[in-house]
Amino acid sequence: MDSSTDDTDADEETRAREVEVPLHLYKVVTVFSTMFAVAFVVGGFIVLDTATQRARLDFGEMNLPLAILGVAMIAAGALVYAFATRFRAEGMGKPKDGSDEPSNNG
Amino acid sequence: MSLERKDEYDHGEWMREKNLTPVETTFLTVLIWMDKRFRIVDYLEILETLYYRVNMQMPKSHTEQYNLDNKFWYWYPLYALGSFSTIAYVVAALSGALLGFYYAPATTGDPTTAYNQLAFIMTELNFGFMLRSIHRWSAQVMVAAVFLHMLRVYFTGAYKEPRELNWIIGIILISLTMVFGYTGYLLPWDQLAFWAGQIGVEMSLSIPLAGEWVAQLLFGGFSLGQATLQRMYIIHVFLLPFVVTTLIAVHIGIVWIQGIAEPH
Numbered sequence: 151m152d153s154s155t156d157d158t159d160a161d162e163e164t165r166a167r168e169v170e171v172p173l174h175l176y177k178v179v180t181v182f183s184t185m186f187a188v189a190f191v192v193g194g195f196i197v198l199d200t201a202t203q204r205a206r207l208d209f210g211e212m213n214l215p216l217a218i219l220g221v222a223m224i225a226a227g228a229l230v231y232a233f234a235t236r237f238r239a240e241g242m243g244k245p246k247d248g249s250d251e252p253s254n255n256g
Numbered sequence: 257m258s259l260e261r262k263d264e265y266d267h268g269e270w271m272r273e274k275n276l277t278p279v280e281t282t283f284l285t286v287l288i289w290m291d292k293r294f295r296i297v298d299y300l301e302i303l304e305t306l307y308y309r310v311n312m313q314m315p316k317s318h319t320e321q322y323n324l325d326n327k328f329w330y331w332y333p334l335y336a337l338g339s340f341s342t343i344a345y346v347v348a349a350l351s352g353a354l355l356g357f358y359y360a361p362a363t364t365g366d367p368t369t370a371y372n373q374l375a376f377i378m379t380e381l382n383f384g385f386m387l388r389s390i391h392r393w394s395a396q397v398m399v400a401a402v403f404l405h406m407l408r409v410y411f412t413g414a415y416k417e418p419r420e421l422n423w424i425i426g427i428i429l430i431s432l433t434m435v436f437g438y439t440g441y442l443l444p445w446d447q448l449a450f451w452a453g454q455i456g457v458e459m460s461l462s463i464p465l466a467g468e469w470v471a472q473l474l475f476g477g478f479s480l481g482q483a484t485l486q487r488m489y490i491i492h493v494f495l496l497p498f499v500v501t502t503l504i505a506v507h508i509g510i511v512w513i514q515g516i517a518e519p520h
């Protein structure tokens with residue numbers, strides 16, 4: 151457990167970075183990042199709704215800074231979620247390679 | 257010595273060993289900070305343990321025995337759709353019973369009594385707007401849930417032997433759900449209701465041989481009037497509730513007796 155990542159970015163740029171963490175920390179990451187992501191996305195939509203009065207205002211009338219804040223919150227939620235996917239518990243495979251099903255559709 | 261359970265490792269020390277980017281370190285530090293204060297993960301772990309304790313006492317299912325869960329798990333949330341249909345039905349029944357205190361199926365007057373009572377519910381009755389909205393929404397949700405439930409049953413093959421009877425009861429249920437929707441749609445006796453009723457009469461009349469008889473029976477005549485509204489009302493609040501409630505009970509009773517279908 152001395153190397154920090156499964157694949158350091160040296161050999162393949164395209165592969166997503168992965169960080170192996172202890173199981174408990176993995177649970178912490180999953181639970182809290184999901185909570186934050188949900189709160190941000192839902193909150194973002196509420197803010198966006200408020201800024202545009204549920205999309206009923208004309209373009210010129212809407213509260214632009216608030217609308218931008220709403221969109222930014224939605225993006226932030228997505229970002230937190232996406233960022234959290236790089237953390238893995240020990241022994242956890244990548245979804246694609248780790249699958250134990252044969253590809254013959256049953 | 258404190259009673260608090262010690263973490264299995266020292267977060268700070270461990271993080272220094274790994275070469276994490278600053279963003280990663282901050283991210284993890286924040287989440288660990290949250291975790292120390294709100295021990296949600298611990299509570300979830302308790303639930304997880306309880307879940308497995310209960311499950312261990314159950315016989316192994318076909319999916320577990322042949323290790324199909326890894327292909328099939330994404331269907332499981334859709335097994336909730338039958339329950340969603342039931343919940344939507346119960347919500348519609350309760351809100352409908354309350355609406356029944358204020359509605360009257362009469363075409364007298366202009367605007368008609370029926371329409372006036374709706375206007376009263378919407379504008380004057382306390383929580384009336386909410387009550388009617390709950391009734392309409394639950395009705396819409398029920399139709400959608402029942403349809404999706406049918407798709408779930410079809411695509412998991414749950415209609416196959418020995419569950420043919422429940423599929424047929426299901427067909428009756430989805431049809432009656434739509435009759436529920438149609439009869440309810442006519443009750444406000446506004447323009448939408450009236451012309452939807454007109455379409456209904458003409459569709460009935462178009463049935464070969466039995467057409468006139470069906471139109472008489474369901475709509476109380478060949479043109480719309482008091483008899484039509486009254487029949488829609490009785491179908492909606494008296495006939496269908498008994499029939500559909502019974503059928504849902506039988507439908508779920510059969511699932512209970514036969515057990516839920518394994519994927520085919």
Ligand code: HEM
Pocket residue numbers: 334335336337338339341342345402403405406409414415419422423424425426427429430433504507508511515516517518
């Ligand atoms: C008022 C409408 C309905 C209600 C309230 C209802 C309710 C339920 C419930 C609670 C279940 C237990 C399993 C599950 O939730 O998926 C179930 C199973 C089933 N339903 Fe329905 N259902 C309705 C309509 C239908 C329709 C339209 C069909 C098909 C045409 C259908 C066919 C079946 C079958 C075959 C099963 C057994 C599935 C299995 O064992 O896996 N149901 N239904």
